[in-house]
Amino acid sequence: MDEMKQIFECQRCGYCCQGKTTVSLDENDRRRMVEALGLSEDEVREKYWRVTGNVTQMKTVDNHCVFYDNGCTVHGGRPWRCAQWPLHPSLLTDENNFITIKQSCPGMNQHISYEEFCRILRPIMEAQGIIHC
């Protein structure tokens, strides 16, 4: 079995796309999303973004991200924070984060020990340049 699937496999439950706010988008996120949607930046801002000062988030509809519809409808252009979730580097440094995220994300292996989880995740994050040895 691929190593990643031993620790996480998204169940597409949509929990991480719920709420009255979303992750914020950095410059690369905005560019990628505009390209993925094939619209002008002004159109994307008007239809999909909530801009507050210098913070850009996605709009929400009925308490979920505007792009959520039984899954992410802007998958290839989603913000990096969405792509990374739930495998955040802080999982490797604090078992409490592991416990908390595991409770909110059913895609996390619910039966694996913290030590085994870290043993698998650490080289994956190193290979992706997310953490450094």
Ligand code: SF4
């Ligand atoms: S909470 Fe976890 S399992 Fe559910 S959609 Fe988000 S990443 Fe996937």
Ligand code: SF4
């Ligand atoms: S962009 Fe996609 S993955 Fe991110 S919150 Fe919206 S629907 Fe969920």
